[in-house]
Amino acid sequence: MSAPPTYSLESTDNGNFLLNLGPQHPGTHGVLRVVLQMDGEYILAADPVLGYGHRMQEKIAENMTYLQALPYVCRMDYLGAMSYSLAWVCAVEKLCSFEVPERAVHVRVMACELNRIASHLLWWGAYLLDLGAFTPFLQAFADREQILDLLEYITGSRLTYCYFRFGGLAADVDDVFLRRVEDFVTGFRQRLPRYHDLVTGNVIFHHRSKDVGVILPFEAAGYGVTGPCLRGSGFAYDVRKCEPYSGYDRFEFAVPAEQEGDCLARYNVRMAEMEQSLAIIEQAVATIPDGPYRARVPRVIRPPAGEVAMAVETPRGELVIFMVSDGSTRPCRVKFRVPSFANLSIFARLARGQLLADALAILGSLDMVIPEVDR
Amino acid sequence: MNGYRYLAGIVTGSVSLLKGMRVTFANMVSRPHTVQWPRQTAPLPARFRGHIRMLADEETGFPRCFACGSCARICPSACITVQGRKPGDRKKKVAVRFLLDFTKCSLCGLCVESCPARALAFSRDYALAGYRDTEFRTMDLLEGLASPFQF
Numbered sequence: 054m055s056a057p058p059t060y061s062l063e064s065t066d067n068g069n070f071l072l073n074l075g076p077q078h079p080g081t082h083g084v085l086r087v088v089l090q091m092d093g094e095y096i097l098a099a100d101p102v103l104g105y106g107h108r109m110q111e112k113i114a115e116n117m118t119y120l121q122a123l124p125y126v127c128r129m130d131y132l133g134a135m136s137y138s139l140a141w142v143c144a145v146e147k148l149c150s151f152e153v154p155e156r157a158v159h160v161r162v163m164a165c166e167l168n169r170i171a172s173h174l175l176w177w178g179a180y181l182l183d184l185g186a187f188t189p190f191l192q193a194f195a196d197r198e199q200i201l202d203l204l205e206y207i208t209g210s211r212l213t214y215c216y217f218r219f220g221g222l223a224a225d226v227d228d229v230f231l232r233r234v235e236d237f238v239t240g241f242r243q244r245l246p247r248y249h250d251l252v253t254g255n256v257i258f259h260h261r262s263k264d265v266g267v268i269l270p271f272e273a274a275g276y277g278v279t280g281p282c283l284r285g286s287g288f289a290y291d292v293r294k295c296e297p298y299s300g301y302d303r304f305e306f307a308v309p310a311e312q313e314g315d316c317l318a319r320y321n322v323r324m325a326e327m328e329q330s331l332a333i334i335e336q337a338v339a340t341i342p343d344g345p346y347r348a349r350v351p352r353v354i355r356p357p358a359g360e361v362a363m364a365v366e367t368p369r370g371e372l373v374i375f376m377v378s379d380g381s382t383r384p385c386r387v388k389f390r391v392p393s394f395a396n397l398s399i400f401a402r403l404a405r406g407q408l409l410a411d412a413l414a415i416l417g418s419l420d421m422v423i424p425e426v427d428r
Numbered sequence: 429m430n431g432y433r434y435l436a437g438i439v440t441g442s443v444s445l446l447k448g449m450r451v452t453f454a455n456m457v458s459r460p461h462t463v464q465w466p467r468q469t470a471p472l473p474a475r476f477r478g479h480i481r482m483l484a485d486e487e488t489g490f491p492r493c494f495a496c497g498s499c500a501r502i503c504p505s506a507c508i509t510v511q512g513r514k515p516g517d518r519k520k521k522v523a524v525r526f527l528l529d530f531t532k533c534s535l536c537g538l539c540v541e542s543c544p545a546r547a548l549a550f551s552r553d554y555a556l557a558g559y560r561d562t563e564f565r566t567m568d569l570l571e572g573l574a575s576p577f578q579f
Contacts, residue, residue, distance in 0.1 A: 121504040124536035188452050195461045202473075209475035209550065215536045223541065224475065251451045256441030 069097060072409075076105050080183050080413040083423025087400075087416075089409070096412055099404035101397055106427035114387040119145050119219070119354045122384070127213040129391065130425040132175055134214050135168035135204075136367035142217045143298055144363035144374045148356040149219070152348055157221035158300040159341040163234065164204065164216065165299075166330040166337075170241070171200040172368035173323045173330075176420045180320070181252060183417040184261050189252055196244060199237055206230055219354060221347030231338050238331050238338075245328065253324065262316035266403045266415035269314060276402070277395040280370025281326065282419055284310040285318035292366035299365075303340075304333045316418040323420075355382055369393050369420055389428060393421040477535050478551040482526055482569040489574040492547035493523035499539035499548060507532040508539060515576040522576055530556075530564040 075086040084105035090098040110129055114122040126141045127134035139161060146153060153161075178193030201211045207226050208216040216223050252258050268278060273286040283290055289310040293301040309325035311318035358380040364373045370392025379385040396419045404412040463470050485492050495512020507529035512521035540548045558564060 117504055118502075120538065121502065124504055124534050124538070128534075188448075188455075192451075192455075198461060205476070206473045207475065209473065209477035209537065210535065213534070213536075215538075223537070247451050250447045252448070254444040255448050256437075256444045 068092070074412075076102075080416060081423070082179065082417075082421060083426075085397075085421070085423045085426065087404075087412075089404070089412070091409070094408055096404050096407050096409060099401045099412065101400060103397075104427055106424045108424075108428065110428040111387050111389060115384055118382045119356070119384065122387075123217075124213065124215045126389075127215055128424065129389065129428050130367060130369065130372075130393070130422045131212050132172040132422055133168055133368040134212060135165045135216070136365050136372065138214060138217045139165055139299060140363055140365035140367075140372050140374050142219055143365065144361050144376050145219050145354060145356065147363055148359060148361045148376060148378055149350075149354065151220045151350050153299075154221055154345045154348055155342045156225075156344045157346050157348075158303075159337045160207075160222055160226050160346065161217060161299055162301065162304065163334050163337045163341075164207070164214075166333045167200050167204060167234070168214075169330050169368045170327050171197050171204075173327050174200070176323065176368075177248070177252075180417040180420070181258070183413050184258065186252070186258075189248075192248070192251065196241060199240075203230065203233055203237060206233070218347060220350040221345070225346040231341065234334060234338050238335050242328075242331060245324075248324070253320075259317065261411075261414055262320060262418070264313075265316045265411050266407070266418060267314045268399060268403065272399065272402065273314070276399040278370070278399055279392050279395060280366070280368070280420075281319050281322045282370065282396050282399075284308065284322045286314035287312045292364050292371050296364055298363070301333075304336045306330075306333050316414055319418045319420075353382060355380065367392060369422065369425070370396060391425045391428060393419075393423075393425040397421055397426055472552055472554075476550060476552055476554075477537050478553050479530050479533060479535070479556075479567065480528060480539060480548045480569065481551040482523075482573060483547050483549055484573050488576070490576055491523045491526070491570055491573050492545045493526060493543075494520045494545055494547075495523045496544060498542045498544065502538045502542045504536065504538070505529075505532040505534055513577065518576075523570060524575070524577060526569040528567040528569055530567050531561060 069090055069092050072089045072091050073086060074089055075081040076084040081087065086102040086105065088100040088102060089096050110125060113125055117125070123138065123141055126137045130137050174193040174197040178190035181189040204214060205211050207224070207230055208214040268282060268286045270287045273283050273288065279290070287310060289308040291308040292298070294308050306329045309322050309329065311321050356378040358378055360375070360377040362373055362375045364371055372392055373390035375388040375390070376384050377386040400416060400419060403415050407415065482491050482493060484490065493510065493512070495510050497510055500508040500510050509525065509527040510523055511525040512523045514521050537550070540550060556564070
C-alpha cells in the first residue's frame with residue numbers, strides 16, 4: 054500500500070482529515086507509522102507505512118556464513134530472541150542432518166519458554182500501559198526481571214542471547230540454574246493470580262477490550278494471522294503441537310484457544326499460555342538428562358546443496374525460515390516469514406470504523422515488534 | 429430487569445476495582461525490586477558479555493594472542509584488527525596490534541569462542557562513556573600488557 058500524498062492535519066473537502074499515528078507514537082511500540090483517515094474521532098481508513106527500521110536482514114544473512122548470521126536473527130524480534138535463534142540453528146541442523154544431544158534439547162526448550170513468558174509479560178505490561186494503566190507495567194517488569202536474570206546467568210546477555218549453536222548450546226547449564234528455574238516456576242505460579250486480580254477481572258479493562266477488534270476465524274485464516282491472535286479466534290493452532298520441533302513432542306501441554314476473537318480473547322490466550330509455558334519448563338527441568346551439551350559438528354558449516362523450511366512458534370506466532378544452500382559456507386537465499394508482519398496486515402481491516410482509542414487497543418493486542426515487521 | 433443488570437454491573441465492577449487496588453496497596457509495603465544505582469549495583473553474572481579484553485600469558489606477561497586472525501574472520505561486524513610479528517627467539521607470533529571497533533561490536537561472543545589460544549575474555553565493564561567516538565572506534569586491547577618488542 055502506498056502512503057497518501059498529504060500528511061498534514063488539514064481538512065479535506067468533506068470535513069475528514071488525515072492523522073499520523075507514529076512513527077514516534079508510543080502506542081505503536083516502535084517506528085511504525087499508520088496514516089489514519091479520520092472522521093472526527095472515528096477511523097475511516099488506516100494505512101500502515103512500514104520500513105523505517107528496514108535493515109536488509111535477509112540480504113545480510115546471505116552475505117555471511119551460517120554462524121555469523123546467528124547473532125543477526127536475534128535482532129529481528131528482540132523480545133523473543135531465543136525462538137529466533139532456535140529457528141536459525143534448527144534450520145541449519147535440518148539442512149546438515151546434525152543430531153542434537155538430549156541435554157541441549159531440554160535446555161533449548163527451557164530457555165525458549167522462559168523467553169516466551171518474558172515476552173508475554175512485557176506485552177501484558179505495555180498493553181495495559183496503552184490502555185492507560187501504569188501499575189501492571191511495573192508488576193510485569195518486576196517478574197520479567199527475574200527471567201532476564203535467569204537467562205543472563207546462562208547466556209551472559211539479557212535480550213539478544215545468541216546462546217544456541219549448531220548441534221547444541223554455547224555453554225552448559227549448572228544445577229544452580231536448574232534450581233533457580235524451579236524456584237521461579239513455583240514463585241511465578243503464586244504471583245499469577247495477582248495479575249488476574251489486578252487486570253483480568255477489572256471492569257474498565259473489560260469495557261476497553263471486550264468486542265473490540267474482533268478477528269473472525271475466516272479472516273484470521275485469510276490474512277495469515279498466527280500465534281495468540283489466531284488462537285484467540287478459535288483455532289487451536291500451535292506449531293509446537295502441529296509440527297513439533299526441537300523435542301516439543303516430549304512435553305505435555307495444552308494449546309489454549311478462545312472463540313470470541315476480540316482483544317479480551319487474545320489477552321486470555323496469552324495469560325493461559327504463560328501457565329502452559331510454566332508446565333513445559335517444569336517438565337524440562339524434571340527430566341533433563343546428564344550428558345554432552347553440544348554435538349561434534351564441523352568447525353566450518355558447509356551444508357549440502359538443497360533447501361529447507363523451518364517453522365517455529367515464537368511468542369508472536371509462526372516464524373518460518375526458508376533457506377537455500379548451494380553447498381558453500383554461505384546461504385544462497387534466506388527468507389524470513391515473520392509473524393508480526395502478517396498480524397499487522399489485518400490491522401487496517403480491524404481499525405476501520407473504530408474509535409482512535411480503540412485502534413490503539415487493537416494495535417496493542419496484536420503484540421507487534423516493529424523491527425521484525427521491517428527486518 | 430435492565431435496571432437490575434445495571435446495578436449488578438456497578439457492584440461487580442466496584443468489587444473488581446477494589447480487588448485490583450488491594451494488589452497495589454500490598455505492593456506499598458513490600459521490598460523494592462530496584463537498587464539505588466550508582467551507590468548500589470546489581471550483581472553481574474559470571475558469563476556477562478561485555479566488550480572483549482586480551483589476557484596475558486602467565487609466564488611471560490605478553491599477550492596470549494598469536495595473531496592467527498580467527499576472531500577477525502569470524503566477527504560478523506568485522507570490528508577486530510589484529511597484526512602479529514615473530515620475536516627473534518620464538519616460533520610463534522605475538523600480537524603487536526589488536527584493535528576493537530566497539531562501535532560496531534554486537535557483543536555476540538563468537539570471537540571469544542573461536543580463539544584457539546583462549547586469549548580473549550569478556551570485560552565486566554558496562555558503564556562505558558566517552559567524549560569522542562574514537563575512544564571506542566579503536567580500542568587498543570594490548571594497552572597495559574607487556575610486549576616482547578622494543579620500540
